[in-house]
Amino acid sequence: MDQDKKYAYRILIGLKTGQTVLPTETQVGKALKAMGVTSYSFTKITDPERDRIGLDVSLNENRFVTAIGTATGVTDPGSRWTFKFDPTGEQQGGPGAVRGEFVNHLTLPAVGATEYAVTVTLSDATRKELNDNGYSIFGFKAVESSQKGKPLVWFTDTNFQHDFVLSWQVDYVGYISTTVDIDDKSHITKDTQTPMTLGERWNVPYSKDTVVGDPGSIEIANVTGVRYTCGIGQAATAGSPGAAPPICAFPLFGTGMVGIVPIEKVVLTFATSKLNTGTVIEQAFAPSLLIDLTGVSKREVSFDMDHGWGASDGGSWPTWATKLGFASDLVGPLVVGS
Incomplete structure:
Protein backbone atom coordinates (compact mmCIF):
# COMPACT_ATOMS: atom_id res chain seq x y z
CA MET A 1 0.00 0.00 0.00
CA ASP A 2 1.32 3.47 -0.91
CA GLN A 3 2.38 5.46 2.12
CA ASP A 4 0.33 8.48 1.07
CA LYS A 5 -2.79 6.30 0.90
CA LYS A 6 -2.21 4.50 4.18
CA TYR A 7 -4.80 6.50 6.03
CA ALA A 8 -7.11 7.39 3.17
CA TYR A 9 -10.71 7.79 4.27
CA ARG A 10 -13.83 7.90 2.14
CA ILE A 11 -17.07 9.66 2.92
CA LEU A 12 -20.15 8.99 0.82
CA ILE A 13 -22.44 12.01 0.93
CA GLY A 14 -25.63 10.58 -0.53
CA LEU A 15 -29.33 11.27 -0.86
CA LYS A 16 -32.32 10.10 -2.87
CA THR A 17 -32.70 11.48 -6.38
CA GLY A 18 -35.08 14.42 -6.47
CA GLN A 19 -35.40 14.51 -2.69
CA THR A 20 -33.08 17.41 -1.92
CA VAL A 21 -29.99 19.19 -3.23
CA LEU A 22 -26.41 18.05 -2.86
CA PRO A 23 -23.88 20.52 -1.54
CA THR A 24 -21.37 21.66 -4.11
CA GLU A 25 -17.79 20.50 -4.01
CA THR A 26 -16.80 24.01 -2.91
CA GLN A 27 -19.22 23.94 0.02
CA VAL A 28 -18.01 20.53 1.18
CA GLY A 29 -14.41 21.64 0.72
CA LYS A 30 -14.95 24.65 2.98
CA ALA A 31 -16.39 22.43 5.72
CA LEU A 32 -13.48 20.00 5.43
CA LYS A 33 -10.99 22.86 5.55
CA ALA A 34 -12.65 24.15 8.70
CA MET A 35 -12.01 20.75 10.28
CA GLY A 36 -8.35 20.74 9.37
CA VAL A 37 -8.51 18.51 6.29
CA THR A 38 -6.19 19.94 3.65
CA SER A 39 -6.00 17.13 1.07
CA TYR A 40 -9.09 15.64 -0.50
CA SER A 41 -10.67 14.78 -3.84
CA PHE A 42 -14.23 14.45 -5.11
CA THR A 43 -15.96 12.00 -7.41
CA LYS A 44 -19.60 12.40 -8.39
CA ILE A 45 -21.49 9.13 -8.09
CA THR A 46 -24.87 7.77 -9.14
CA ASP A 47 -26.57 4.60 -8.00
CA PRO A 48 -29.73 4.05 -10.10
CA GLU A 49 -30.50 0.73 -8.41
CA ARG A 50 -30.81 2.46 -5.05
CA ASP A 51 -32.13 5.72 -6.54
CA ARG A 52 -29.27 7.66 -5.00
CA ILE A 53 -26.86 10.36 -6.07
CA GLY A 54 -23.91 11.72 -4.16
CA LEU A 55 -20.31 12.78 -3.80
CA ASP A 56 -17.53 10.37 -2.95
CA VAL A 57 -15.03 12.42 -0.94
CA SER A 58 -11.59 10.86 -0.44
CA LEU A 59 -9.45 12.34 2.32
CA ASN A 60 -5.86 11.60 1.29
CA GLU A 61 -4.32 12.51 4.62
CA ASN A 62 -1.08 10.76 5.55
CA ARG A 63 -2.28 10.51 9.15
CA PHE A 64 -5.35 9.74 11.16
CA VAL A 65 -7.83 12.60 11.11
CA THR A 66 -7.93 13.06 14.86
CA ALA A 67 -9.68 15.72 16.92
CA ILE A 68 -12.55 15.79 14.46
CA GLY A 69 -15.27 13.66 15.97
CA THR A 70 -18.52 15.20 14.78
CA ALA A 71 -18.48 18.63 13.18
CA THR A 72 -21.01 20.73 11.34
CA GLY A 73 -20.42 22.46 8.02
CA VAL A 74 -22.55 25.43 7.09
CA THR A 75 -23.30 27.08 3.75
CA ASP A 76 -25.65 29.50 5.45
CA PRO A 77 -27.32 29.45 8.86
CA GLY A 78 -30.46 27.80 7.47
CA SER A 79 -28.62 24.91 5.84
CA ARG A 80 -26.52 22.59 7.96
CA TRP A 81 -25.14 19.14 7.51
CA THR A 82 -23.00 16.93 9.69
CA PHE A 83 -19.85 14.99 8.81
CA LYS A 84 -19.36 12.01 11.12
CA PHE A 85 -15.89 10.49 11.16
CA ASP A 86 -14.65 7.38 12.92
CA PRO A 87 -10.93 8.12 13.29
CA THR A 88 -10.29 4.86 15.16
CA GLY A 89 -11.95 2.75 12.51
CA GLU A 90 -13.69 0.73 15.22
CA GLN A 91 -17.09 1.00 13.56
CA GLN A 92 -15.65 -0.26 10.28
CA GLY A 93 -13.51 -3.14 11.52
CA GLY A 94 -10.38 -1.13 12.33
CA PRO A 95 -8.07 1.11 10.30
CA GLY A 96 -6.67 -1.89 8.45
CA ALA A 97 -10.04 -3.01 7.13
CA VAL A 98 -10.82 -2.48 3.46
CA ARG A 99 -7.19 -1.63 2.71
CA GLY A 100 -7.05 1.08 5.32
CA GLU A 101 -10.26 2.79 4.31
CA PHE A 102 -13.67 3.16 5.85
CA VAL A 103 -16.91 4.64 4.62
CA ASN A 104 -19.50 6.74 6.42
CA HIS A 105 -22.93 7.42 4.99
CA LEU A 106 -25.07 10.42 5.80
CA THR A 107 -28.09 12.18 4.39
CA LEU A 108 -28.04 15.96 4.13
CA PRO A 109 -30.83 18.52 4.32
CA ALA A 110 -31.30 20.87 1.40
CA VAL A 111 -28.37 23.21 0.89
CA GLY A 112 -29.21 26.88 0.66
CA ALA A 113 -28.25 29.00 -2.28
CA THR A 114 -24.90 30.78 -2.32
Whole structure:
Protein backbone atom coordinates (compact mmCIF):
# COMPACT_ATOMS: atom_id res chain seq x y z
CA MET A 1 0.00 0.00 0.00
CA ASP A 2 1.32 3.47 -0.91
CA GLN A 3 2.38 5.46 2.12
CA ASP A 4 0.33 8.48 1.07
CA LYS A 5 -2.79 6.30 0.90
CA LYS A 6 -2.21 4.50 4.18
CA TYR A 7 -4.80 6.50 6.03
CA ALA A 8 -7.11 7.39 3.17
CA TYR A 9 -10.71 7.79 4.27
CA ARG A 10 -13.83 7.90 2.14
CA ILE A 11 -17.07 9.66 2.92
CA LEU A 12 -20.15 8.99 0.82
CA ILE A 13 -22.44 12.01 0.93
CA GLY A 14 -25.63 10.58 -0.53
CA LEU A 15 -29.33 11.27 -0.86
CA LYS A 16 -32.32 10.10 -2.87
CA THR A 17 -32.70 11.48 -6.38
CA GLY A 18 -35.08 14.42 -6.47
CA GLN A 19 -35.40 14.51 -2.69
CA THR A 20 -33.08 17.41 -1.92
CA VAL A 21 -29.99 19.19 -3.23
CA LEU A 22 -26.41 18.05 -2.86
CA PRO A 23 -23.88 20.52 -1.54
CA THR A 24 -21.37 21.66 -4.11
CA GLU A 25 -17.79 20.50 -4.01
CA THR A 26 -16.80 24.01 -2.91
CA GLN A 27 -19.22 23.94 0.02
CA VAL A 28 -18.01 20.53 1.18
CA GLY A 29 -14.41 21.64 0.72
CA LYS A 30 -14.95 24.65 2.98
CA ALA A 31 -16.39 22.43 5.72
CA LEU A 32 -13.48 20.00 5.43
CA LYS A 33 -10.99 22.86 5.55
CA ALA A 34 -12.65 24.15 8.70
CA MET A 35 -12.01 20.75 10.28
CA GLY A 36 -8.35 20.74 9.37
CA VAL A 37 -8.51 18.51 6.29
CA THR A 38 -6.19 19.94 3.65
CA SER A 39 -6.00 17.13 1.07
CA TYR A 40 -9.09 15.64 -0.50
CA SER A 41 -10.67 14.78 -3.84
CA PHE A 42 -14.23 14.45 -5.11
CA THR A 43 -15.96 12.00 -7.41
CA LYS A 44 -19.60 12.40 -8.39
CA ILE A 45 -21.49 9.13 -8.09
CA THR A 46 -24.87 7.77 -9.14
CA ASP A 47 -26.57 4.60 -8.00
CA PRO A 48 -29.73 4.05 -10.10
CA GLU A 49 -30.50 0.73 -8.41
CA ARG A 50 -30.81 2.46 -5.05
CA ASP A 51 -32.13 5.72 -6.54
CA ARG A 52 -29.27 7.66 -5.00
CA ILE A 53 -26.86 10.36 -6.07
CA GLY A 54 -23.91 11.72 -4.16
CA LEU A 55 -20.31 12.78 -3.80
CA ASP A 56 -17.53 10.37 -2.95
CA VAL A 57 -15.03 12.42 -0.94
CA SER A 58 -11.59 10.86 -0.44
CA LEU A 59 -9.45 12.34 2.32
CA ASN A 60 -5.86 11.60 1.29
CA GLU A 61 -4.32 12.51 4.62
CA ASN A 62 -1.08 10.76 5.55
CA ARG A 63 -2.28 10.51 9.15
CA PHE A 64 -5.35 9.74 11.16
CA VAL A 65 -7.83 12.60 11.11
CA THR A 66 -7.93 13.06 14.86
CA ALA A 67 -9.68 15.72 16.92
CA ILE A 68 -12.55 15.79 14.46
CA GLY A 69 -15.27 13.66 15.97
CA THR A 70 -18.52 15.20 14.78
CA ALA A 71 -18.48 18.63 13.18
CA THR A 72 -21.01 20.73 11.34
CA GLY A 73 -20.42 22.46 8.02
CA VAL A 74 -22.55 25.43 7.09
CA THR A 75 -23.30 27.08 3.75
CA ASP A 76 -25.65 29.50 5.45
CA PRO A 77 -27.32 29.45 8.86
CA GLY A 78 -30.46 27.80 7.47
CA SER A 79 -28.62 24.91 5.84
CA ARG A 80 -26.52 22.59 7.96
CA TRP A 81 -25.14 19.14 7.51
CA THR A 82 -23.00 16.93 9.69
CA PHE A 83 -19.85 14.99 8.81
CA LYS A 84 -19.36 12.01 11.12
CA PHE A 85 -15.89 10.49 11.16
CA ASP A 86 -14.65 7.38 12.92
CA PRO A 87 -10.93 8.12 13.29
CA THR A 88 -10.29 4.86 15.16
CA GLY A 89 -11.95 2.75 12.51
CA GLU A 90 -13.69 0.73 15.22
CA GLN A 91 -17.09 1.00 13.56
CA GLN A 92 -15.65 -0.26 10.28
CA GLY A 93 -13.51 -3.14 11.52
CA GLY A 94 -10.38 -1.13 12.33
CA PRO A 95 -8.07 1.11 10.30
CA GLY A 96 -6.67 -1.89 8.45
CA ALA A 97 -10.04 -3.01 7.13
CA VAL A 98 -10.82 -2.48 3.46
CA ARG A 99 -7.19 -1.63 2.71
CA GLY A 100 -7.05 1.08 5.32
CA GLU A 101 -10.26 2.79 4.31
CA PHE A 102 -13.67 3.16 5.85
CA VAL A 103 -16.91 4.64 4.62
CA ASN A 104 -19.50 6.74 6.42
CA HIS A 105 -22.93 7.42 4.99
CA LEU A 106 -25.07 10.42 5.80
CA THR A 107 -28.09 12.18 4.39
CA LEU A 108 -28.04 15.96 4.13
CA PRO A 109 -30.83 18.52 4.32
CA ALA A 110 -31.30 20.87 1.40
CA VAL A 111 -28.37 23.21 0.89
CA GLY A 112 -29.21 26.88 0.66
CA ALA A 113 -28.25 29.00 -2.28
CA THR A 114 -24.90 30.78 -2.32
CA GLU A 115 -26.26 33.73 -4.31
CA TYR A 116 -29.23 35.79 -3.18
CA ALA A 117 -31.32 38.54 -4.76
CA VAL A 118 -34.11 40.92 -3.79
CA THR A 119 -36.08 42.78 -6.45
CA VAL A 120 -37.99 45.94 -5.52
CA THR A 121 -40.66 46.74 -8.11
CA LEU A 122 -41.09 50.48 -8.70
CA SER A 123 -43.78 52.11 -10.84
CA ASP A 124 -42.78 54.79 -13.34
CA ALA A 125 -44.36 57.43 -11.12
CA THR A 126 -42.50 56.21 -8.02
CA ARG A 127 -39.16 56.12 -9.86
CA LYS A 128 -39.66 59.70 -11.00
CA GLU A 129 -40.61 60.88 -7.51
CA LEU A 130 -37.63 59.12 -5.92
CA ASN A 131 -35.26 60.77 -8.38
CA ASP A 132 -36.91 64.21 -8.31
CA ASN A 133 -36.98 64.38 -4.50
CA GLY A 134 -33.44 63.21 -3.78
CA TYR A 135 -34.21 59.80 -2.29
CA SER A 136 -31.71 57.02 -1.71
CA ILE A 137 -32.22 53.40 -0.84
CA PHE A 138 -30.32 52.12 2.20
CA GLY A 139 -29.57 48.49 2.94
CA PHE A 140 -28.66 46.57 6.09
CA LYS A 141 -27.59 42.92 6.47
CA ALA A 142 -28.28 40.72 9.48
CA VAL A 143 -25.92 38.60 11.58
CA GLU A 144 -26.22 36.44 14.67
CA SER A 145 -23.91 36.63 17.68
CA SER A 146 -23.91 36.15 21.43
CA GLN A 147 -21.89 39.36 21.78
CA LYS A 148 -23.37 42.86 21.85
CA GLY A 149 -23.08 44.52 18.46
CA LYS A 150 -24.64 47.14 16.20
CA PRO A 151 -25.85 47.13 12.57
CA LEU A 152 -24.16 49.36 10.01
CA VAL A 153 -25.39 50.90 6.78
CA TRP A 154 -24.40 48.20 4.28
CA PHE A 155 -25.00 50.15 1.07
CA THR A 156 -26.73 53.22 -0.28
CA ASP A 157 -27.80 53.74 -3.88
CA THR A 158 -29.68 56.25 -6.04
CA ASN A 159 -30.08 54.27 -9.25
CA PHE A 160 -33.85 54.16 -9.84
CA GLN A 161 -33.94 54.02 -13.63
CA HIS A 162 -35.49 50.55 -13.42
CA ASP A 163 -36.76 48.21 -10.73
CA PHE A 164 -34.16 48.06 -7.98
CA VAL A 165 -32.28 44.75 -7.80
CA LEU A 166 -29.97 43.85 -4.94
CA SER A 167 -27.86 40.68 -5.07
CA TRP A 168 -25.01 39.25 -3.02
CA GLN A 169 -23.00 36.07 -2.58
CA VAL A 170 -21.72 34.12 0.40
CA ASP A 171 -18.30 35.80 0.46
CA TYR A 172 -17.04 37.67 3.49
CA VAL A 173 -14.18 39.71 4.88
CA GLY A 174 -13.29 40.12 8.52
CA TYR A 175 -12.19 43.57 9.59
CA ILE A 176 -10.85 45.49 12.57
CA SER A 177 -11.09 49.22 13.19
CA THR A 178 -9.38 51.57 15.62
CA THR A 179 -12.70 53.41 15.94
CA VAL A 180 -13.93 51.99 19.24
CA ASP A 181 -17.06 54.16 19.57
CA ILE A 182 -20.02 52.21 18.18
CA ASP A 183 -22.77 54.49 19.49
CA ASP A 184 -25.65 55.48 17.22
CA LYS A 185 -24.54 57.46 14.14
CA SER A 186 -20.85 56.67 14.69
CA HIS A 187 -18.94 55.91 11.52
CA ILE A 188 -16.83 52.76 11.36
CA THR A 189 -13.90 52.61 8.94
CA LYS A 190 -12.14 49.33 8.20
CA ASP A 191 -8.45 49.76 9.05
CA THR A 192 -7.45 46.16 8.29
CA GLN A 193 -9.41 43.39 6.59
CA THR A 194 -8.88 39.84 5.38
CA PRO A 195 -11.01 37.44 3.32
CA MET A 196 -12.77 34.94 5.58
CA THR A 197 -15.20 32.07 5.36
CA LEU A 198 -17.29 30.17 7.84
CA GLY A 199 -15.10 28.09 10.12
CA GLU A 200 -12.11 30.44 10.11
CA ARG A 201 -10.63 32.34 13.04
CA TRP A 202 -8.51 35.45 12.69
CA ASN A 203 -6.10 35.92 15.58
CA VAL A 204 -5.39 39.63 15.42
CA PRO A 205 -2.72 40.72 14.52
CA TYR A 206 -1.60 37.36 13.10
CA SER A 207 -2.89 35.34 10.18
CA LYS A 208 -6.07 33.28 10.12
CA ASP A 209 -6.29 29.79 11.57
CA THR A 210 -8.24 27.17 9.66
CA VAL A 211 -9.20 24.95 12.62
CA VAL A 212 -11.78 26.41 14.99
CA GLY A 213 -14.33 25.09 17.39
CA ASP A 214 -17.38 26.22 15.41
CA PRO A 215 -17.29 25.77 11.62
CA GLY A 216 -20.61 27.64 11.45
CA SER A 217 -19.22 31.04 12.41
CA ILE A 218 -16.52 33.57 11.61
CA GLU A 219 -14.35 34.27 14.63
CA ILE A 220 -12.10 37.25 15.30
CA ALA A 221 -9.83 36.97 18.34
CA ASN A 222 -7.60 39.65 19.81
CA VAL A 223 -4.22 38.85 21.35
CA THR A 224 -2.80 42.39 21.27
CA GLY A 225 -4.11 43.73 24.57
CA VAL A 226 -5.46 46.74 22.65
CA ARG A 227 -9.18 47.31 22.12
CA TYR A 228 -10.58 47.42 18.58
CA THR A 229 -13.92 47.30 16.83
CA CYS A 230 -14.46 44.27 14.61
CA GLY A 231 -17.03 42.74 12.31
CA ILE A 232 -17.57 41.29 8.87
CA GLY A 233 -18.11 42.85 5.47
CA GLN A 234 -19.88 41.57 2.39
CA ALA A 235 -20.05 42.76 -1.20
CA ALA A 236 -23.36 43.67 -2.85
CA THR A 237 -24.32 44.70 -6.37
CA ALA A 238 -25.79 47.94 -5.03
CA GLY A 239 -23.77 50.93 -3.88
CA SER A 240 -20.12 50.20 -4.70
CA PRO A 241 -19.97 46.77 -6.42
CA GLY A 242 -16.75 44.90 -5.76
CA ALA A 243 -16.20 46.44 -2.34
CA ALA A 244 -17.13 44.62 0.85
CA PRO A 245 -18.61 47.27 3.16
CA PRO A 246 -18.90 46.35 6.84
CA ILE A 247 -22.35 45.15 7.89
CA CYS A 248 -21.92 45.02 11.67
CA ALA A 249 -19.69 46.30 14.47
CA PHE A 250 -18.70 44.64 17.76
CA PRO A 251 -16.35 45.71 20.54
CA LEU A 252 -13.22 43.54 20.38
CA PHE A 253 -11.55 43.76 23.78
CA GLY A 254 -7.81 43.39 24.13
CA THR A 255 -8.00 39.68 24.99
CA GLY A 256 -11.49 38.98 23.65
CA MET A 257 -13.04 37.04 20.79
CA VAL A 258 -16.20 37.65 18.75
CA GLY A 259 -18.07 34.96 16.84
CA ILE A 260 -20.35 36.10 14.00
CA VAL A 261 -22.81 34.05 11.95
CA PRO A 262 -24.12 35.79 8.80
CA ILE A 263 -27.83 35.23 8.25
CA GLU A 264 -29.81 35.90 5.09
CA LYS A 265 -32.03 38.75 6.20
CA VAL A 266 -31.90 42.31 4.93
CA VAL A 267 -33.59 45.59 5.80
CA LEU A 268 -34.31 48.11 3.03
CA THR A 269 -35.20 51.78 3.53
CA PHE A 270 -36.03 54.62 1.14
CA ALA A 271 -35.18 58.02 2.62
CA THR A 272 -33.62 61.40 1.93
CA SER A 273 -31.12 61.01 4.79
CA LYS A 274 -27.45 61.55 4.03
CA LEU A 275 -25.68 58.56 5.57
CA ASN A 276 -22.51 56.78 4.50
CA THR A 277 -21.87 53.07 4.50
CA GLY A 278 -20.38 51.98 7.80
CA THR A 279 -22.63 54.27 9.86
CA VAL A 280 -24.08 52.77 13.06
CA ILE A 281 -27.89 52.86 12.94
CA GLU A 282 -29.92 51.73 15.94
CA GLN A 283 -33.41 52.83 14.84
CA ALA A 284 -35.23 53.01 11.52
CA PHE A 285 -35.14 56.56 10.13
CA ALA A 286 -37.99 55.90 7.65
CA PRO A 287 -40.55 53.13 7.04
CA SER A 288 -38.50 50.03 6.26
CA LEU A 289 -38.93 46.39 5.31
CA LEU A 290 -37.22 43.38 6.90
CA ILE A 291 -36.91 40.60 4.29
CA ASP A 292 -36.08 37.03 5.30
CA LEU A 293 -34.42 34.83 2.64
CA THR A 294 -33.81 31.82 4.87
CA GLY A 295 -34.11 28.72 2.70
CA VAL A 296 -34.69 30.63 -0.56
CA SER A 297 -32.51 32.58 -2.96
CA LYS A 298 -34.89 35.29 -4.21
CA ARG A 299 -37.62 37.59 -2.92
CA GLU A 300 -39.75 40.14 -4.75
CA VAL A 301 -41.30 43.17 -3.05
CA SER A 302 -42.61 46.56 -4.15
CA PHE A 303 -42.47 50.15 -3.01
CA ASP A 304 -44.85 53.04 -3.67
CA MET A 305 -44.33 56.64 -2.59
CA ASP A 306 -47.85 56.89 -1.16
CA HIS A 307 -48.65 53.32 -0.06
CA GLY A 308 -45.21 52.27 1.09
CA TRP A 309 -43.90 48.73 1.05
CA GLY A 310 -45.75 45.84 -0.53
CA ALA A 311 -45.27 42.07 -0.57
CA SER A 312 -47.49 39.13 -1.36
CA ASP A 313 -47.59 35.41 -0.74
CA GLY A 314 -50.62 33.96 -2.45
CA GLY A 315 -52.64 37.11 -1.88
CA SER A 316 -51.84 37.58 1.81
CA TRP A 317 -49.03 39.40 3.58
CA PRO A 318 -46.07 36.98 3.79
CA THR A 319 -44.43 35.87 7.01
CA TRP A 320 -41.00 36.54 5.46
CA ALA A 321 -41.62 40.31 5.22
CA THR A 322 -41.93 42.56 8.28
CA LYS A 323 -42.75 46.26 8.12
CA LEU A 324 -40.72 48.48 10.40
CA GLY A 325 -42.06 51.95 11.20
CA PHE A 326 -40.30 55.17 12.09
CA ALA A 327 -37.94 54.73 15.07
CA SER A 328 -38.36 50.93 15.09
CA ASP A 329 -35.48 49.07 16.70
CA LEU A 330 -32.95 47.76 14.17
CA VAL A 331 -30.45 46.21 16.57
CA GLY A 332 -32.68 43.28 17.53
CA PRO A 333 -33.64 42.20 13.97
CA LEU A 334 -30.15 42.77 12.53
CA VAL A 335 -27.88 41.55 15.34
CA VAL A 336 -29.83 38.50 16.45
CA GLY A 337 -28.94 37.21 19.91
CA SER A 338 -27.07 40.36 20.82
